[in-house]
Amino acid sequence: MVKPRICGGAYTSGQQKRGKRWCAMIELVLTVCLAGDPAVCAKRMLPRTAVVSQMECEASAGARIEAWQMQHPDLRIAKQACETPDIAPLPVTEIADGIWMHKGLHEIPTPQNAGDLANIGFVVGQHAIAVIDAGGSRDVAERLLAAIRQVSDLPVEYLVLTHMHPDHMMGASLFMDMGAQILGHENLPAALASRAETYQANYGRLIGSQRMILSDAVPVEALTTGIAEIDLGGRFLHLAQTPTAHTDNDLRLFDDLTATLWAGDLVFAEHTPALDGSITGWLSVLDDLRASKADRVVPGHGPVSLPWPEGMRDVYGYLAAIAQETRAAIKQGESLSVAITHVGESQRDKWLLFDEFNARNATAAYTELEWE
Template sequence: MTATLLPSRASLRRYLRVVFGMLCLTLALPGGESGPVSPAAAQTTPVVLPLSVTEIAPGVFVHQGAYALFAPSNRGDIANLSFVIGRDAVAVIDTGGSLAIGQALRAAIRTVTDKPIRYVINTHMHPDHLFGNAAFVDDRPEFIGHHKLARALAARAERYLALNAQWLGPDAFAGTRLIVPTRSVENRSVIDLGERELILEAQPTAHTDNDLTIQDTASGTLFLGDLLFMRHVPVLDGSIRGWLALISRLEQVAAARVVPGHGPPVAAWPEAVQPQKQYLQRISSDVRRMIKEGRSITEAAATVGLSEKEAWLLFDEFNARNVTAAFAELEWE
């Protein structure tokens, strides 16, 4: 009978070290295999998926936000966001309702171009348009807004952050913070992206008291922010009289196309604004009638504008608020 010799413990340890070394060498060989992974490298780096964008004109891209309220499921992706590419640089127009959406917008830009992002422009103060600003801080752009934007944000910062953290939840809202303008527009300003100029105009009180419009001279595209709502019912946070007056003036602006703050990525001008104009005129005339009849603001909020309900999404969420704001303004005429 032949005896079976068992290796000593020392021999076994040496054998295992050799096998382990050969395994590491095999994993490090070229051809797609990876080598040994350190604990630090093994930590998963979050993958940022780019937002979907539509090129509505050469070098002009728009992401369409959802017709929805803030919710964890959409991470604050409820407004239209845009970017314009010039010969030398990129300008971003609105950045979304959270850091996560801003990061996804930046990822979308990087799928199209590696040109520097030199400007981040906010059309107004509402969180769904500017809470993504922080995603662009490392690009060191100029953050541009209406000259009243910084003051408006300072007055509302605590409330905006608290409410939106509550609506989005801790995961979707993580890392979100307010980035205030580093450059303001008093009346009119022009930025040059390289053979492409953007004209920025500070508008009088309308949707808010800090609305900024942007016109791309190269393509004739006019970015209106929330001065234009399509399908999503308009939201009044400024002056109904001022908004109607501004619509009349903007209707005279020659534009090949417009980008609304909420709605499709692109629309014809001035046809696009007619439903919104009709809605605001209806609210205005009905509120004036109720004030004349001595009716209360509560009665007005419950009844005014109902004839417009079928034309708009999110009507129940915002119409009574619009009527209340219009009543408070118009009763002092």
């Protein structure tokens, strides 16, 4: 097994449990305000890929700020300093050797939770770190980076986005600013481009204009083949595209070293699933994944680790029930407006946020299955 390089010396579980800060985070911290509304401001890190010293940060600050400002004419910098950011790290758990996870909340987005709704985390190799999903805002991403720096001072070289939904990717600009390579499904760039304005408007209304400063979609390097591989040093992450399922741009990962499957929102637990692709496709993908040699799965929502394949049982049961009940309603000649009042009700007691998601799932299932 590969033990990650830990800041400040050899790792012991007791030191990590005590929350000792091993890596001194010296970052360029900007107070950024909206050019059109100077009263709306937020502190934002402009980090480097790897840990730097105070002297290194200050020496490069001017050039970095100039380049950054050219890319963000809609923002103004009120203050700047190289300092240790006053940021509370996200709580993370090491679910397997070198794999650290944060559990998202089962809530709708609000200014208070800053879109911290999805399971996100990072994988530490001998030479580099890969972040898997960036959270629902720049605030969440910066707290994740603070958690990373409590574990390791290795460079963050990759951000992998499992799909297009805002709670998984609105913090991506932090890692773009760091210079990390941002990877996703071949359909992800088009999916983000077609939804960017809607996401900015609707999500901004939910989490507020301050939280939305630098919370946005970013350019993604799409996979040109169905699979790809990331070498972190001593461990490889395998990336695989899936056919249309939860969305038309779902990407899953597999870590050889620990036999961990990172499923993104292909697997939900506790939180009602969200159907934004194909219900038949999703069930088919899960059927194919059932044979995976994984020991555990990381779901997009719910506990940060579940045994495999048992971990897919609940989401599979929900989708199968939606499909069965929708087909029965269509066979009975029910209209969409009637069907969505009862399709999925058999699953209500098994899921949180049921009223927020089930009717939309039933609608999507009906519009797909009525043409079978």
